[in-house]
Amino acid sequence: MSLQPEYEGACMTEAEYLRAEITADIKHEYIDGHAYAMSGAKRNHNLLSGNIFSNFRDHLKGTPCITFMADMKVKAGSKNYFYPDVVVDCSEATGDDYFTESPVIIVEVLSQSTRKNDLTTKFLRYINIPTLQEYVLVEQDVVSIQVFRKNNDWKADYYCLGDNVTFESIELTLSVEDIYDRIDNRDMNEFRQEQQGINLNDR
Numbered sequence: 370m371s372l373q374p375e376y377e378g379a380c381m382t383e384a385e386y387l388r389a390e391i392t393a394d395i396k397h398e399y400i401d402g403h404a405y406a407m408s409g410a411k412r413n414h415n416l417l418s419g420n421i422f423s424n425f426r427d428h429l430k431g432t433p434c435i436t437f438m439a440d441m442k443v444k445a446g447s448k449n450y451f452y453p454d455v456v457v458d459c460s461e462a463t464g465d466d467y468f469t470e471s472p473v474i475i476v477e478v479l480s481q482s483t484r485k486n487d488l489t490t491k492f493l494r495y496i497n498i499p500t501l502q503e504y505v506l507v508e509q510d511v512v513s514i515q516v517f518r519k520n521n522d523w524k525a526d527y528y529c530l531g532d533n534v535t536f537e538s539i540e541l542t543l544s545v546e547d548i549y550d551r552i553d554n555r556d557m558n559e560f561r562q563e564q565q566g567i568n569l570n571d572r
Contacts, residue, residue: 379403383448390450391467396440399450400490407452408482413509413552417478418454420550421507425457428541434459434473442468443475445494454478457539460500471500473538478507496523502538512549512556530560 381389386399397404410418422438429436436457442450450468455476458469475495477487487506495504496517504517514528518537528534528545535542549557 386450387467390442396452398452399448402448410478411480411509413554414454414478414480416551417507417509417548418476420548421455421476424543424547425455425536425539425541429457429539432459433461434539437469443472443495443498444468444470445491445498449494451491451494459539470498472498473500474503474505474536475501476505476507478509480509492517503536505536507548509552510554512545512552512554512560514545514548530556 380402381399381404383399383402386397386404389404390397390399396407398407399405418438422436426436434457436455438455439452441452441456443453443456444450453472453475456469456472457474458471459473460469460471477483477491479487492504495501496519502519504523506515506517508514512530514534515525516528516534516536517523517525520537530545530549532545533542534545534548546560
C-alpha cells in the first residue's frame with residue numbers, strides 16, 4: 370500500500386504503514402492508526418537541529434548512546450510513530466533499523482505548523498515512553514527553549530539568552546547561544562549586534 374495523497378489521514382494498519390514508509394517519497398508520521406505527511410523544514414529549523422545533533426553526537430562518542438537526526442522514527446505506544454528532529458537512544462540492545470522504542474531524550478524544533486501537535490499530541494505520547502527522561506522544545510523564530518523532565522513531573526523549565534541548559538539524561542550542558550549559533554532571528558541578530566558593540570568598546 371503506497372502513501373498517495375488520497376490516503377492522507379486514512380486508517381492504516383501498523384504493518385501497512387511501516388512497509389509503505391520505507392519507500393515513500395515523503396515522510397509520514399503515524400498517529401492512532403492514521404498516516405500524516407510531513408512538510409519541509411526552514412533554514413533555521415535545519416540549523417537548530419544540526420547544532421543540537423552535532424553537540425549531542427560529539428559528547429556521546431564512545432558511549433552506548435546513539436544520536437539520530439530527522440530520519441529515525443520513535444515508536445510511542447501501539448499505534449504511534451514520530452520523526453523527532455533529534456533523538457538519543459542509550460539502549461545496548463540491537464533494535465529495528467527504522468525506529469527506536471527506547472529514547473532517553475527527544476528534541477523537537479517548533480514551527481507554526483507543528484507547535485500545537487508538539488505540545489499536545491506528541492507530548493502526551495512521548496511522556497508515556499518508559500525510557501524517556503527529557504523532552505525538549507526549541508523555538509526557531511525567537512530564542513526560547515523548554516525542557517520537560519520526568520524527574521520534575523514533566524513540568525517545563527524555560528531557558529533564554531544568557532542561560533545554560535543541562536540535558537540531564539546525557540549529562541551535557543550547552544549555552545543557549547551555542548544552540549542558536551548561526552540562527553537568523555530578531556533575538557539572535559540583536560544579541561550579535563550587542564556583542565559586536567561590546568567587542569568594539571573593549572579595543
